Amino acid sequence: VSHTTRLQLVPLGGLGEFGLNLMVYRFGGDCLVVDAGMMFPGEEHLGVDVVLPDLSFLDDCGTLRGLVLTHGHEDHIGAVPYLLSRHAIPTFGTPFTLALVRRRLAERHGPSAPDLRPLGDAPLRLGPFVVEALPVAHSIPQSRMLAIRTPVGTVVHTADFKLDPQPLDGIGADRARLRALGQEGVLALLSDSTNADRPGTTPPERSVEAPLDQLVAGARGRVLVTTFASHIHRVQLLGRIAARHGRRLALVGASVRAHADLAEGLGLLPLPNGTRIAPEALADLPVERTLIVASGSQGEPLSAMSRIALGQHRHVRIDDGDLAILSAREIPGSARSIGRLVNHLMRRGAEVVTPVEAPVHVSGHGSRDELREMIDLLQPRFVVPIHGEYRQLVAHARLAADAGLGSRRVQVADSGDVIALDERRIEVVDRVHVGRVYIDGAADEVDLAVLRDRRRIAGDGIVIPVVAVDRDSGTVNGDPEIVVRGVASGGDGAEEELLAEARAVVSGALAAATPEERRDEALLRARLQNELRRFLRRRTQRRPLVIPVILGV
Numbered sequence: 001v002s003h004t005t006r007l008q009l010v011p012l013g014g015l016g017e018f019g020l021n022l023m024v025y026r027f028g029g030d031c032l033v034v035d036a037g038m039m040f041p042g043e044e045h046l047g048v049d050v051v052l053p054d055l056s057f058l059d060d061c062g063t064l065r066g067l068v069l070t071h072g073h074e075d076h077i078g079a080v081p082y083l084l085s086r087h088a089i090p091t092f093g094t095p096f097t098l099a100l101v102r103r104r105l106a107e108r109h110g111p112s113a114p115d116l117r118p119l120g121d122a123p124l125r126l127g128p129f130v131v132e133a134l135p136v137a138h139s140i141p142q143s144r145m146l147a148i149r150t151p152v153g154t155v156v157h158t159a160d161f162k163l164d165p166q167p168l169d170g171i172g173a174d175r176a177r178l179r180a181l182g183q184e185g186v187l188a189l190l191s192d193s194t195n196a197d198r199p200g201t202t203p204p205e206r207s208v209e210a211p212l213d214q215l216v217a218g219a220r221g222r223v224l225v226t227t228f229a230s231h232i233h234r235v236q237l238l239g240r241i242a243a244r245h246g247r248r249l250a251l252v253g254a255s256v257r258a259h260a261d262l263a264e265g266l267g268l269l270p271l272p273n274g275t276r277i278a279p280e281a282l283a284d285l286p287v288e289r290t291l292i293v294a295s296g297s298q299g300e301p302l303s304a305m306s307r308i309a310l311g312q313h314r315h316v317r318i319d320d321g322d323l324a325i326l327s328a329r330e331i332p333g334s335a336r337s338i339g340r341l342v343n344h345l346m347r348r349g350a351e352v353v354t355p356v357e358a359p360v361h362v363s364g365h366g367s368r369d370e371l372r373e374m375i376d377l378l379q380p381r382f383v384v385p386i387h388g389e390y391r392q393l394v395a396h397a398r399l400a401a402d403a404g405l406g407s408r409r410v411q412v413a414d415s416g417d418v419i420a421l422d423e424r425r426i427e428v429v430d431r432v433h434v435g436r437v438y439i440d441g442a443a444d445e446v447d448l449a450v451l452r453d454r455r456r457i458a459g460d461g462i463v464i465p466v467v468a469v470d471r472d473s474g475t476v477n478g479d480p481e482i483v484v485r486g487v488a489s490g491g492d493g494a495e496e497e498l499l500a501e502a503r504a505v506v507s508g509a510l511a512a513a514t515p516e517e518r519r520d521e522a523l524l525r526a527r528l529q530n531e532l533r534r535f536l537r538r539r540t541q542r543r544p545l546v547i548p549v550i551l552g553v
């Protein structure tokens, strides 16, 4: 059976898993890619900084007409440098999205002259596809959903969305336009399943303003808030609240600052005059006149928030009576590092408020009533749940079936499934190769994990520092052991010499750490890895695999 007259949807990531969002639309020999995201590695991916979808399918997909980006979150743009270095295709996005893409390309050594083009209101013709970008509310500015006209009908791709009736920037979903599309006829709706198991409606972004305001009003010392760096609207709210209570707003951490700078440059972060100050200026202000927003909402070991919590930040201290607010959700897999962060903050005497204690965070994704409203507005022939783990896809599928589609017009699929559809039916017809690619930020090496580790060990060697730390006192037991294979070159004694120097680096890092830090295994591991990598790169011009082992005794 030939499928050339049917539209194919090929998700290379994002279905049945959290992150890695990438959907290929294929008609005949033409392909259109929507989003190219990454996934944050879990603690089990030792030494890996980024997880990306395997893109080998794109090598023989036919003519790649373009890459359209719905918004600037990492799970939608994180794989762009990797994709564009393999396929130089025109890439479309809103100005804020493209600004974040440029930053990513520079960081990840992507192509230096990428073909980046603005995604405006005018329909975009890309081969057999005509793409219309529609505004939608989400937890990052300038998010878009897409209406993609294909030879077999219109497909609406929501990407991430919520139906916030009064978003902070005033730009939410255009219900009239969506209803008009529904009346014209929508073949398929590919819709966000992230919150498909949450009843009701996601509260609007404005709903966090009153609880945050109340907390700041009652604070006597510093107020320290952490949120996602890209959550510009949250930063805007915090700036407004700071000004209202006579506080100045300081942003600390490279990622929070970079995002805010890009947004301010595009006029997307309006703050009351004179509210924002540089972190260096904090020293000149009484603590009760400051509100600090720091990166590291997931307790990332080397982030500004973690350094503050450990009393190690250059510009920000945390003391008895200060207030720390975690205005972010917990990304799956971060529970332990967030727990450590809260412990460290409390140990320094701070009061800590998380979304468990007060409604200081709301999701950027619509709940069940919003998913239902999207279906009611668009009246699609078929629904394909996207963006979610399998259980969320299934919850969304049931919701769609109950909305009047029946189960035969709803297609649950996994990453790698080839979904074929036309006016009459939808089905999974094939499977393509999908997988994950692991990238090490220090080395920018790209390979499958095992392959990467093996090549790395074969080419650059491996270094394993072993450190025993007393869990109670935080003291180091004995000298650090270091196992080195395949790193030293040169004459006799070269390895001994390298080993002695590496041991000194480890001892130095341990001595510089406080007992509190030494008890924090994840932090200590990250730190030793960082310092040893730096030393070895300088000393040997190699990038061996560094795997610290911390023995808690």
Ligand SMILES: [Zn+2]
Binding pocket: 071, 073, 138, 160
């Ligand atoms: Zn998003």
Ligand SMILES: [Zn+2]
Binding pocket: 021, 073, 075, 076, 160, 387
């Ligand atoms: Zn997303």
